[in-house]
Amino acid sequence: MIALYNIPFLAVIGLVLVGLYAVLFRRNIIKIIIGITIIESGVNLFLITLGYREGSIAPIYTSSPGGLMAMPVPQALTLTSIVIGVAVLALMLSLAIHLFRHYGTLDAREIGGKEE
Amino acid sequence: MNTIDFLLMHAPALIVATPLLGAFLTPLFGKVHARLRSGFVLLIVLLTCLLVGLLSYDIFITGGIHTYVFGAQDLTLPVVRILFEVDAMSMFMALISVILALVAVIYSWAYMKDNTGLDKFYTLVLLMTTGMLGMELTGDMFNFFVFLEITSIASCALIAFWTNKGKSVEAGFKYIVISTIGALFVLFAIALLYGQYNALNIAVLANAIQFTFVDRIALVLLVAALAMKAGIVPMHMWLPDAYGRSPAPVTIILVGATQASLYGVFRVCFTLYGDVITLPQVSIGWIMVLLGLITILVGVIMALLQSDFRRLIAFGAVAEIGYMFLGVGAGLAVLGAPEMTSVGLTAMKGGIFHIMNDALDVGLLFLVAGAVYYTTRENSLDRLGGLARNMKYTTVFFIIGLLAISGIPPMNGFASKLLIYESTYQLNPVIAVIAVLSSIMLLAIFVKIFYSVFLGPALPQFHTVKESPRSMLLAMGIITMIILFFGLFPDFVLTTIVEPAVNALLGYQEYIAQVLPGGL
Numbered sequence: 285m286i287a288l289y290n291i292p293f294l295a296v297i298g299l300v301l302v303g304l305y306a307v308l309f310r311r312n313i314i315k316i317i318i319g320i321t322i323i324e325s326g327v328n329l330f331l332i333t334l335g336y337r338e339g340s341i342a343p344i345y346t347s348s349p350g351g352l353m354a355m356p357v358p359q360a361l362t363l364t365s366i367v368i369g370v371a372v373l374a375l376m377l378s379l380a381i382h383l384f385r386h387y388g389t390l391d392a393r394e395i396g397g398k399e400e
Numbered sequence: 401m402n403t404i405d406f407l408l409m410h411a412p413a414l415i416v417a418t419p420l421l422g423a424f425l426t427p428l429f430g431k432v433h434a435r436l437r438s439g440f441v442l443l444i445v446l447l448t449c450l451l452v453g454l455l456s457y458d459i460f461i462t463g464g465i466h467t468y469v470f471g472a473q474d475l476t477l478p479v480v481r482i483l484f485e486v487d488a489m490s491m492f493m494a495l496i497s498v499i500l501a502l503v504a505v506i507y508s509w510a511y512m513k514d515n516t517g518l519d520k521f522y523t524l525v526l527l528m529t530t531g532m533l534g535m536e537l538t539g540d541m542f543n544f545f546v547f548l549e550i551t552s553i554a555s556c557a558l559i560a561f562w563t564n565k566g567k568s569v570e571a572g573f574k575y576i577v578i579s580t581i582g583a584l585f586v587l588f589a590i591a592l593l594y595g596q597y598n599a600l601n602i603a604v605l606a607n608a609i610q611f612t613f614v615d616r617i618a619l620v621l622l623v624a625a626l627a628m629k630a631g632i633v634p635m636h637m638w639l640p641d642a643y644g645r646s647p648a649p650v651t652i653i654l655v656g657a658t659q660a661s662l663y664g665v666f667r668v669c670f671t672l673y674g675d676v677i678t679l680p681q682v683s684i685g686w687i688m689v690l691l692g693l694i695t696i697l698v699g700v701i702m703a704l705l706q707s708d709f710r711r712l713i714a715f716g717a718v719a720e721i722g723y724m725f726l727g728v729g730a731g732l733a734v735l736g737a738p739e740m741t742s743v744g745l746t747a748m749k750g751g752i753f754h755i756m757n758d759a760l761d762v763g764l765l766f767l768v769a770g771a772v773y774y775t776t777r778e779n780s781l782d783r784l785g786g787l788a789r790n791m792k793y794t795t796v797f798f799i800i801g802l803l804a805i806s807g808i809p810p811m812n813g814f815a816s817k818l819l820i821y822e823s824t825y826q827l828n829p830v831i832a833v834i835a836v837l838s839s840i841m842l843l844a845i846f847v848k849i850f851y852s853v854f855l856g857p858a859l860p861q862f863h864t865v866k867e868s869p870r871s872m873l874l875a876m877g878i879i880t881m882i883i884l885f886f887g888l889f890p891d892f893v894l895t896t897i898v899e900p901a902v903n904a905l906l907g908y909q910e911y912i913a914q915v916l917p918g919g920l
Binding site: 300304307313316320323324327330331334355357358361364365368371372375376379380382383386387395396398 | 542546549552553556557560563566569570572573576577580581584587588590591594595598600
C-alpha cells in the first residue's frame with residue numbers, strides 16, 4: 285500500500301501548485317493572498333506528514349499504550365509556522381485595505397499602472 | 401569570572417535579546433516622552449553595537465567559534481535545544497548589521513521627527529535589527545527561518561510606513577508577497593532535510609549530508625528563495641520599489657536585511673552543503689557567477705533609464721549585489737580545483753569584503769538621497785538642481801559615496817572590486833571585462849546625477865533650502881569615516897576581519913566539529 289502513504293505528499297504538491305498558480309496568474313490582490321495561504325497550508329501539511337515515522341506511536345505522554353514515540357519536532361515547527369502565517373496574513377490584509385482606500389480597486393495590474 | 405568573560409560567554413544570546421527586549425519596551429518609554437524614547441532606542445542600539453564589538457573582537461583575534469545552547473545542555477536523547485553558532489563570518493555580517501542599524505537610528509532622529517506613530521516605527525526598527533542579527537548568529541535551520549520571517553514582517557511594515565502614499569503600500573505589499581513565498585520555500589527545504597536526517601542543526605545536517613536527489617531539490621529551493629530575498633536578477637523586481645519608496649532610514653536597514661539573506665545563501669552553500677559542494681558534478685559556483693554577471697548588467701542598464709533619484713540608487717544597489725555574488729561564486733566555482741586555490745581565495749575575499757563596502761556605499765548614497773528629499777520634498781532628477789550651493793556637506797558626502805560605489809582608488813569600493821577583477825580575470829577575461837565596464841558605467845551614471853542634482857543653475861524653488869539637520873549629517877559622517885578608513889587601510893581590514901570571515905566560510909569542518917567534537 286505504498287500509494288496510500290503517498291497521498292499526503294501528493295496533496296502537498298497539489299496545494300503548493302494551486303497556490304503558486306493563484307499568486308502568479310491572478311490579478312486580484314485578495315486572491316493572491318489566498319494563494320499564499322494555500323501554499324502555506326501545503327508546507328504545513330508536509331511538515332505534519334513528516335511527523336509520522338513507521339512503527340512509532342503518537343507522542344502523547346499521558347495516554348501512551350507503550351512503544352516508541354515519534355519525536356514531536358514537526359508538530360512544534362508547524363505550530364510556529366501557523367503563528368507566523370497568521371501574522372503575515374493579517375499584515376497582508378491590512379495592506380490590501382490600504383491599497384483599496386488609495387486606488388479604489390484590488391486589481392494588481394491597475395494599481396501598478398497608476399501614478400502616485 | 402569577571403564581567404567581560406561573563407558578557408563574552410552570553411554575548412550570542414544577549415546580542416539578539418537586547419534589541420528584542422528594547423523593541424517592546426520602546427512604546428512604554430514613548431508614553432512618557434518622545435525624546436526619552438528616541439534616546440532609549442539609541443541606547444539599546446549602542447548597547448547591541450558594544451556587545452557585537454566585544455564578541456567580534458574576541459572571535460577575530462582568537463579565530464574561534466562560539467556556541468550558545470538554549471535548552472538541553474547534555475546530549476541524552478531526546479535533545480531539545482536550539483544552538484547559536486557564531487564564527488567569524490557571522491560576526492562579519494553582524495558588524496555590518498549593527499553599523500547600519502546605528503546609523504539608521506541616528507538618522508531617523510531628525511528625518512522622522514515630523515511623523516506620527518514613531519513608537520511603532522522604532523519598535524519595528526529594533527525588531528528588524530533583531531531579525532537580521534538572529535539570522536546571522538543562529539546555528540539552526542528552523543531558527544533561521546523564524547528570524548527570516550521576523551525580518552520580513554518588520555521590514556514590510558516599515559516599507560509601507562508612509563501609508564498615506566499609495567506607492568509605498570504597493571511596494572510593501574510586493575515585498576511581503578515575495579518574502580513570504582521565499583520563506584515558505586525555505587521552510588519546505590528545511591522540512592525536506594529534516595525528513596531525511598532527523599535534524600535541524602546546521603552542523604549536524606552538514607555532517608550527515610549525502611547529496612541525494614531530495615538534497616538537490618532542497619539546495620535549489622534554499623538558494624533560489626534566499627537569492628530572491630537578496631534581490632538577484634531575475635528576482636529583483638521588488639527591490640527598486642522597496643528601496644525607492646520606503647523612508648530613507650528604513651532603506652538603509654533594508655540593505656542590511658538583503659545582505660542577511662545573502663549570508664544565508666553563502667552559509668547554505670559553504671557550510672550546510674560544504675561537504676558535497678566541491679564535487680565536480682556540482683556547478684552551482686558557475687551558476688552564481690552567471691547570475692552575478694546578469695545582475696550587474698541588468699542593474700546598471702536599468703539604472704541608466706531611471707529618472708527617480710532613489711530608484712536609480714536602488715538599481716545601483718542591485719548591480720552591487722551582483723558583484724558580491726560574482727566574487728563568492730567565482731570562489732565557489734574553483735573550490736574543488738587545487739591549482740586554482742589562490743585565485744578562488746582572492747575572489748572570495750573580494751566578494752566578502754564587498755558585502756561590507758556595498759552596505760556602506762549604497763547606504764551613504766541612500767542617506768544623501770533621503771537628505772535631499774527631506775529638504776526639498778523632491779525625488780525626481782528632472783526637477784532637482786543646483787543644491788550644492790545650499791547643502792555643502794551633503795554634497796561632499798555624495799561625492800565620497802559616488803567615488804566609493806564606482807570603485808575609484810582612495811575609497812573602499814576600489815579595494816574589494818580590484819580583488820574581484822584580478823581573480824575573475826584569471827578565470828575568464830570576459831567576466832572581468834564586464835565587471836570593469838559596469839563599474840565605469842556606474843561612475844558615469846552617478847556623475848550624471850551629481851551634475852543634475854547638485855550642480856547647475858540655482859533654481860528659484862530651492863532658494864530657501866537649508867543644509868540637512870545635524871543628526872542626519874552625523875549619520876552620514878559616521879559612514880563616511882568608515883568608508884575612508886577602509887579605503888586608506890584595506891590591508892588592515894582584509895587581514896583582521898575579511899580573511900577570518902573567508903576562512904570561517906571555507907572551514908566547514910571546524911563548524912561541524914564545534915558542535916560534534918567526535919563526529920557522529
